[in-house]
Amino acid sequence: MSIDTSKSEIVSFFKDKNVFITGASGFLGRLLVEKLLRVCEVKKLYILVRTKKGTSPRERLQSIFQVQVMDKLRSLKPDFMDSIELIEGDCSLPDLGIKAEARAILTEKINVVFHGAATVNFEEPLKKATAINVCGTKDVAKLCHEMKHLTAFVHVSTAFCHCPRREIKEMFYDAPLTCDNLMKLTEALNDEQLAKISPTIMAEWPNTYAFTKAIAEDAIKTYATGLPVSVFRPAIVVSTLRDPIEGWIDNLYGPSGIIAGCGAGLIRVVRVDPNVRSELVPADLCVNGLMAAAYKTSLLGPTNDIPIFNFTPSKENPQTFAEFYQRTLKVGNVMPPTQAIWYLTLTEIASPFWYIIFSFFIHTLPAFLIDAVLVILQKKPKALKIYRKIHKFLEVLAYFATQQWDFQSTNLQALLNGLNTTDRKLFDFDMKKLDWDEMAYANSRGIRKFIMKEDESNIPAGIRKMFYLHILHRVVQLIAFSLVVWLTVSVLSPALLTLIQ
Structure with missing residues (x-):
């Protein structure tokens, strides 16, 4: 059933906007790009892409759209590539590795920024994880300060960045190190030296991913203050529920890897507390929340009180x-x-x-x-x-x-409740209404189809x-x-x- 978008405040917000996206080649990034192009009449998407394993940024940009999840977009808007601009760069390099000419274009034209680029490898060496997750975030924030027409900047974090805490509110928490001190430390020491002291540095954090994402939030608090900015923290992201297609997924992270291994007959026992809540969220609902957060951020304007949105399953509709x-x-x-x-x-x-x-x-x-x-x-x-x-x-x-967290989601619920009727349908992210049976069917079917081929x-x-x-x-x-x-x-x-x- 098609929805009349003429009354959508979110669609209206993105209309004729120039949007800069990091992490567009990732799982959530692709879905965000697809929905912006398919549903919203954006002017241009400026996508940061790096060279990877000998593949040029131009080739990698093309590969973003060579997946089935883009089929609906291709059928509705065959000329969508006219709305894409490649920005060559790398979040692990100083100033994002962006050349002066491209940087000038971004500072002059960009209205909305989504920073989703990150290494999600839990065992990434601390030096590399810091370069991408922390330094990259700091450099994106500095770039945003130079943008003359910025109306919204959304930093994609994770609900588990402060996982040593059992109660996680929608607020900033102090980390063991400031972003500047961690960057200085990783610049001064090599990988071998850092590996020896990492357990001490990371304290109670279980891996470099969660740790550096916590420090990245410190970078936002330190360097993004005064911008129209917000932080969006999704829990464990699984396949799409239904938009633009049912069950789309392109990775084996988290529970998806267990499901694929179980389906293949390789995994038959796991260390899991059956009674613990599974903090799973569908990817398409996550993208909807991201886009709504950008709209809300624009309404709040430049702020020193940066809003944070915890996107996790509803306490009223849990699943163990x-x-x-x-x-x-x-x-x-x-x-x-x-x-x-x-x-x-x-x-x-x-x-x-x-x-x-x-x-x-x-x-x-x-x-x-x-x-x-x-x-x-x-x-x-x-x-x-x-x-x-x-x-x-x-x-x-x-x-x-094997552990359970209590996530506060007051800001997220206020964000959802503030949407009009059209946007509640077009950009639904209400976890209270989620049918877990439907989600299990979509996720399992998607893994069979898109991962196991x-x-x-x-x-x-x-x-x-x-x-x-x-x-x-x-x-x-x-x-x-x-x-x-x-x-x-x-x-x-x-x-x-x-x-x-």
Whole structure:
């Protein structure tokens, strides 16, 4: 059903605006670019793109639009590329690596800025994470001060940047270091020296991503004061719910990686507290919130009291990890992937001790047996290597899946309540109304389609394969149970009797 955009205040705000975007090649960045071009009559989008792995900025700019999520835009506005301007640069370089000529264009023309560029690698060396996440944010803020017609600057943070706190309000918090001190420290020391002192520097922060995003907020507080600026903190972003297409996703971060691994039959046990709330948010609702935040920021104007918006699931409509995985497994049984190597099953364990025990028997031991067979066949063993990577990935996620936070969202609710009827439909980000069953279906279907590259025409074949894998799974369980009984009766029982006598 089409919505009349003539009464949209957000569409009206973006009309004929020049928008500068960092991080446009990322997951959220692509969706933001798509919606701005498809729904809003922006004048130009100026997109910062760097060279990466030998691919030029121009080639990378083209690749942003060579995905299925852009199909709707292409059909509605075939000439949309006329509204795109490439800005060559790199957030890890001084002054964003932007040449003087391009910088002059930005300072003269830009009205709205979305700063979403960041390294989201949890294990990024501190020097690189600081260069991109902290120095880049500082340089974007300095650039914004030079812009003559700036009406809104939105910095994309994360709800977990202050994760050592159990209650996270929509406010700035002090970090262990100021942005300037961290930048000086990382400039003075090399990676090896920083690796030795990182645990001390980062204190209670679990990884360099969350830590440097916390310091980046200090950069906003220090260098963006007096600008029309706001901070938007999304929780764990998963696939789109339905806009512009259902279930679109292009990465394996967080729970999406677990779902894909579970669907493939590789991940069968995870360290998760089933009763903890899963702080998941759909990507399209996140983008809607970002755009609404930009509009609200323009209304507030230049400020020393920078608003922060926590975009997290509603306390009135929560979902635990147990409920999330139950819904996901339900969808997986309806449309299992044909590339699965084992039956679709997942055991959630909160205890570190029991997780180690279960992962040894369910993951490591089978991997060892597979590698032994490969060696006998004179082939290269690889199963244990794969599971070492999987366990490392799962351990990183365990921090966020075994703890619970209380996020305040007063500002976000005020932002939502301030939208008119048209914008509530066109830019919906109401997490109270979210149907978690619909979200699980969209997310699981999207991972199958866009990540695992499985066409829905092979669903019947996937169901047949899963039927036989289920039988094999039960046979193995029966054999394992029989071995435990035999061991108990034949070996352990006589030994215990001997000790008693």
